[in-house]
Amino acid sequence: MKIFTDESGDFSLTNTINPSLVASLICTEDIYEGIKRFMYSFEERNSDGKETKGSHLTYEQRLKVCRFIKKNRTEMKIGLTIVSPKMVSQDNLIDYRALQSETFERNKQWYLNHGGKHFLSHYDKLIKIALYQTRMSDEEFLQALLLVQQLHRVLTFFMVYFYEPKYRRCFKEFQFVFDRKLPGKLAGMEKYFQTYVMPFLDAQSKLGDKIPIVDVWKKGHPFIDRYMLELKDGKRGIYLNKIFGDNCTFMDSKDEPGLRLVDIISNTVYNYLVNPDNPQYDKCYHLLQSAMGGKNNQPLFHIMLRNKEDYKYREPD
Secondary structure (H helix, E strand, C coil): CEEEEEEECCCCCCCCCCCEEEEEEEECHHHHHHHHHHHHHHHHHHCCCCCCCHHHCCHHHHHHHHHHHHHCCCCEEEEEEEECCCCCCHHHHHHHHHHHHHHHHHHHHHHHHCCCCCCHHHHHHHHHHHHCCCCCCHHHHHHHHHHHHHHHHHHHHHHHHCCCHHHHHHHCCCEEEEECCECCECCHHHHHHHHHHHHHHHHHHHCCCCCCCCCCCCECEHHHHHHEEECCCCCEEECHHHHHHCCEEEECHHHCHHHHHHHHHHHHHHHHHHCCCCHHHHHHHHHHHCCECCHHHCCCCECCCCCHHHCCCCCCC
């Protein structure tokens, strides 16, 4: 299974009414070969074989891509996470960062109380990154937050959608691929996501942060055998770090046709949200909608940052 992820928007919550979004394209190994053939042929005809960007497409070109996705919607699915300044304010984000810092401080203290001594600098860096914009801008912090939430949603969705036996072999290997923003190195948000956030996913899974597993999957299924975690309460959980930590990569989109395709998807959805009355974006968006997940084809997951009184610390078991 391959999952390509890209973003659109500036992730700013000030002086703007426009949303920002994270889009993922989930595809089976079989359709991935079709994606490569389609993108190489499309780019050969429309850009002399050079990399295609969603922002540079004509309406006819965009329409052709969206029709390709609709035609193959049973083998590829789209997941979206969207944040809108109309629903989340800058003050919400500032409060959320402060609460994140407090949570990491409490986790550090809990770790010390239970004899921990090896990762104190790791905790200190997380505390400062969450609290200070000089360590990470609000825009980068919000983008990293959306990426984490998107990963959880995408994992849940493709387990539900591709649960049938005919997709069994698709669960032997995973590859989560993100568009790298800087040539040759990770951007600040990407480094934070990979170096600091991913290790905590493993700890969360072991403390009972569970994602539901398809009931019909038993021992012998490749996903169960590789990633299932038996919890103390008798329920099943997932080793999140085995899935995300070992299988997440950042690549230059010029080297990966799947990233170029998801760039077109994210750009199309973004422009539809900003210009919903534009008939061209409306047409393209509704072609894409057939490949989107969610109840009643409702794909828009808005991030809601809770108020302080909604947060209550619970010491891990």
